Amino acid sequence: MTDNPGFLLYLLAFALVIGPLVFVHELGHYAAGRWFGIKAEAFSIGFGREVAGFTDRRGTRWKFGWLPLGGYVKFAGDMNPAGQPSPEWLALPAAQRAQTFQAKPLWQRAIVVAAGPVTNFVVAILILAAFAMAYGRPSTPPVVGAVEPATAAASAGIRPGDRIVAVGGRAVTSFNELAQYVTMRPGEAMQVAVERDGGRVDLQLTSGVREERDRFGNVYRLGVLGVRSGPVEMEPVGLLEAPGEGLRQTANIVRMTVDGLGQIITGRRSLDELGGPLRIAQVSGERFAMGVAEFVFLIALISINLGFINLLPVPVLDGGHLLFYAVEALRRKPVEPEVMEWAFRGGMVAILALMLLVTFNDLGAFGVWRNLAGLIG
Structure with missing residues (x-):
């Protein structure tokens, strides 16, 4: 249910x-x-026939169209x-x-x-x-606290205490960055670089796949490595550094979007994952x-x-x-x-x-x- x-x-x-x-x-x-x-001659939210609107003193017509799937400014x-x-x-x-x-x-x-x-x-x-x-920002270092048995990490030889410094050729500085990269790549081969006993070890593995179902019945395929971090740490963020953190997170989301688009183009993800207005409406209602x-x-x-x-x-x-x-x-x-x-x-x-x-x-x-x-x- x-x-x-x-x-x-x-x-x-x-x-x-x-x-x-x-x-x-x-x-x-x-x-x-x-x-x-x-x-500007017109500023419209929505397309099609005007439902309501007004004209300001500069001559710009501000209006709502009956089809609320976009908008435009007409200069x-x-x-x-x-x-x-x-x-x-x-x-x-x-x-x-x-x-x-x-x-x-x-x-x-x-x-x-x-x-x-x-x-x-x-x-x-x-x-x-x-x-x-x-809420602060995650600052848990990418140090392996535990390795779950019969997982990709265990098969590749990752050990507790290893510090994961790169995955798929991309440097990681926190456990959160590691999780974001792997989660987007279920069942994919990747190289994981770890620091161990003062040296670097490169390991090859194929991420596992976990299906999760949320309370609304949506099913998601997620990549898993099979490692757990140490205690989760959240670092407070002050007013002056908050915009920089917002910019960094925005850049990470753009990079994940590019990764996902690349996976669809190369066939590693199905075209079925592309969603439109109806899917956005569904997700919006669920998150609301x-x-x-x-x-x-x-x-x-x-x-x-x-x-x-x-x-x-x-x-x-x-x-x-x-x-x-x-x-x-x-x-x-x-x-x-x-x-x-x-x-x-x-x-x-x-x-x-x-x-x-x-x-x-x-x-x-x-x-x-x-x-x-x-x-x-």
Whole structure:
């Protein structure tokens, strides 16, 4: 029997996660544009027909769309997907044209585009910094306190008292870093370097696999080494060092995200693990039911992922725009509009295909395909 928060709680939690994160992302674009004197014509949370909104004294229309799966800022002069000068743009009066996105230098346009993802990272850093101040940071050294029998560590010859200094070629300075690396790699071959009797010993092993089921019935495959640490130590974090700790934890989460994406691309993890809006709604509802701390930590994780995904060099995403700006800087002239138009079309097709895939996975996770097969059978 599992605890199910219920459909309405899923929707509420999803809105409480995605709504504010999309808002701060777009607010990053908006604030950078305002800083450089670009007029914003519209600021929308959600897509599609406007449900509610108002127009401020600067002429910006602030509105909510009926489909709350994203948002956008529309700057003056943004008349085509490539964001390049067009006959319509050239026809604008000089004073209006000076307030448009295309009129600004390349470096200013790049900052405006990058400001959205950067804002998501800043939000996550602040949340994780606050958690570090409240709970401290793990500082347990990667020294083996005990080795469990019949495990990967026991088979490889790891002994109590060994200090693990690297795993998979990556240096580790705490037991927490070791656990994070191994947990992400169930059933994978890896090299473990230990310090023993003043020397270094390199050992080869294949991590074990443990399946865990949470109280909501979700099953996770985790990598295990089979070692236990000594007494767990938590080091207090002060106000001045908290931002640095938040930044460090954010960088670790990004690295884990890159690791996971690499494992999916190379086939070491299944595409089934990719989730979309439905899965996010499910996890949001579950974490909301578990308490404020779990829910706020989830907001930080999703904010990091939102920033990371938007920086991928895929046309229609912020990273795709930045890629074209980099090419423009190298060539000292913009990419041809026809090339950008086809690139953006391809990017849109890729994003739609990904959305179909993750929605298919989400429906499978909810048991839709299994139930349909049962009805057909």
